Amino acid sequence: MSRDPAYPVGLRLTGRRVVVLGGGTVAQRRLPALLAAGAEVTLVAPAATPSVEAMATAGELAWERRGYRAGDLAEAWYVLIATDDPAANAAASNEAEARRVWAVRSDDAAAATAWTPATGRSAGVTVAVLTGHDPRRSAGVRDAVVAGLRDGTLGGSPSGHRPAAGSRTGTVALVGGGPGDPDLITVRGRRLLAEADVVVADRLGPRELLDELAPHVEVIDAAKIPYGRAMAQERINAALVEHARAGRAVVRLKGGDPFVFGRGMEEARQLADAGVPVTVVPGITSAVSVPGAAGIPVTHRGVAHEFTVVSGHLAPGADGSLVDWEAVARLGGTLVLLMAVEHVEAIAHTLIGYGRAPGTPVSVVQEGTTAGERRVDTTLDSVAEVVRTEALRPPAVIVVGEVVTLGRG
Numbered sequence: 001m002s003r004d005p006a007y008p009v010g011l012r013l014t015g016r017r018v019v020v021l022g023g024g025t026v027a028q029r030r031l032p033a034l035l036a037a038g039a040e041v042t043l044v045a046p047a048a049t050p051s052v053e054a055m056a057t058a059g060e061l062a063w064e065r066r067g068y069r070a071g072d073l074a075e076a077w078y079v080l081i082a083t084d085d086p087a088a089n090a091a092a093s094n095e096a097e098a099r100r101v102w103a104v105r106s107d108d109a110a111a112a113t114a115w116t117p118a119t120g121r122s123a124g125v126t127v128a129v130l131t132g133h134d135p136r137r138s139a140g141v142r143d144a145v146v147a148g149l150r151d152g153t154l155g156g157s158p159s160g161h162r163p164a165a166g167s168r169t170g171t172v173a174l175v176g177g178g179p180g181d182p183d184l185i186t187v188r189g190r191r192l193l194a195e196a197d198v199v200v201a202d203r204l205g206p207r208e209l210l211d212e213l214a215p216h217v218e219v220i221d222a223a224k225i226p227y228g229r230a231m232a233q234e235r236i237n238a239a240l241v242e243h244a245r246a247g248r249a250v251v252r253l254k255g256g257d258p259f260v261f262g263r264g265m266e267e268a269r270q271l272a273d274a275g276v277p278v279t280v281v282p283g284i285t286s287a288v289s290v291p292g293a294a295g296i297p298v299t300h301r302g303v304a305h306e307f308t309v310v311s312g313h314l315a316p317g318a319d320g321s322l323v324d325w326e327a328v329a330r331l332g333g334t335l336v337l338l339m340a341v342e343h344v345e346a347i348a349h350t351l352i353g354y355g356r357a358p359g360t361p362v363s364v365v366q367e368g369t370t371a372g373e374r375r376v377d378t379t380l381d382s383v384a385e386v387v388r389t390e391a392l393r394p395p396a397v398i399v400v401g402e403v404v405t406l407g408r409g
């Protein structure tokens with residue numbers, strides 16, 4: 001193999017013919033990026049993996065179900081040679097050389113005229129690493145760079161979160177922080193946090209992430225204590241607008257998902273009305289993740305084909321309640337109750353009154369995904385008593401349904 005380093009280049013493949021020879025796992029790994037780059041891919045292979053076949057069925061590429069034949073590389077700009085027949089690979093290599101088509105070979109890097117770098121993408125940056133002889137090292141360097149871009153420790157602020165040069169208005173990102181475990185925020189959420197000048201945080205969500213913020217980052221505590229708020233919503237909105245107008249990158253960090261009982265749209269609208277650009281970053285909602293992390297699937301084949309998420313912050317029949325408890329009781333699937341600890345007695349009573357079986361399994365998961373997680377299992381007719389005797393308190397997710405018993409030994 002030549003010791004000369006490869007010359008790095010970014011191929012712009014939109015609308016250009018690319019030929020892939022072989023439909024195995026190499027093709028399966030490389031095809032998504034070729035298709036994402038807009039290449040007009042022709043796959044030549046007698047057989048393909050189910051994933052590659054699905055790309056053909058979906059019309060993403062043209063598949064000729066046969067082995068390589070001389071002439072297949074006519075009009076191609078680029079070829080990936082990855083059949084399991086060394087003679088066919090060598091013949092295709094020769095054709096590529098003769099036609100001056102750049103060719104990658106899965107079986108013989110020395111015979112290739114191009115090498116695939118270890119690639120990754122984050123924050124609008126494509127990372128491509130070539131070490132020549134050491135693909136593991138390439139992948140390791142790539143992983144480190146991509147991780148740095150993702151968590152914001154590398155590469156500045158390309159995400160559009162920062163105000164554009166010359167603009168005096170900052171931006172606000174409404175970021176869903178997940179249920180509490182700091183590892184359960186999204187990659188995008190974590191990166192925006194690392195880029196923030198100001199973070200307005202709730203009591204729920206991944207509070208430990210606040211420790212990682214740089215000292216200059218201003219943290220505003222918008223702590224909402226259940227059934228009473230430490231900081232009025234209007235003041236939160238005003239703070240978001242004020243900091244954004246001062247040209248700062250603001251993250252509004254919320255527990256779970258911003259749009260699941262999170263007032264996300266109220267804040268988004270206020271910001272839009274104030275002319276502040278706002279991005280929404282979805283989060284992992286506690287409604288699914290807290291039961292899941294505690295070993296309870298909200299659906300299970302043959303057991304529950306639906307799950308319903310209901311807020312219990314108002315007791316059944318209370319003024320302003322929008323929940324049709326009779327309909328909820330009739331559903332046989334999984335019921336996930338949020339903010340329901342205070343009214344659990346009235347809720348359980350109402351559900352039983354409308355026909356849900358008193359012995360329906362129930363699990364209360366308090367402070368899910370955090371060091372303080374507790375799971376207590378009971379039944380619908382006993383849940384209120386158990387909440388009292390076990391001194392269960394918010395935040396807790398209450399799961400009602402047969403799924404509760406599935407993970408038990």
Ligand SMILES: C[S@@+](CC[C@H](N)C(=O)[O-])C[C@H]1O[C@@H](n2cnc3c(N)ncnc32)[C@H](O)[C@@H]1O
Pocket residue numbers: 179180204205226254255256257258259260261262284285286287290337338339340365366367368369370394395396397
């Ligand atoms: C105002 S709601 C916000 C829900 C949030 N937006 C979400 O998608 O998870 C707060 C309720 O979510 C539930 N919750 C949030 N985080 C939780 C956790 N780590 N453990 C148990 N329940 C949690 C509790 O029912 C809590 O009262």
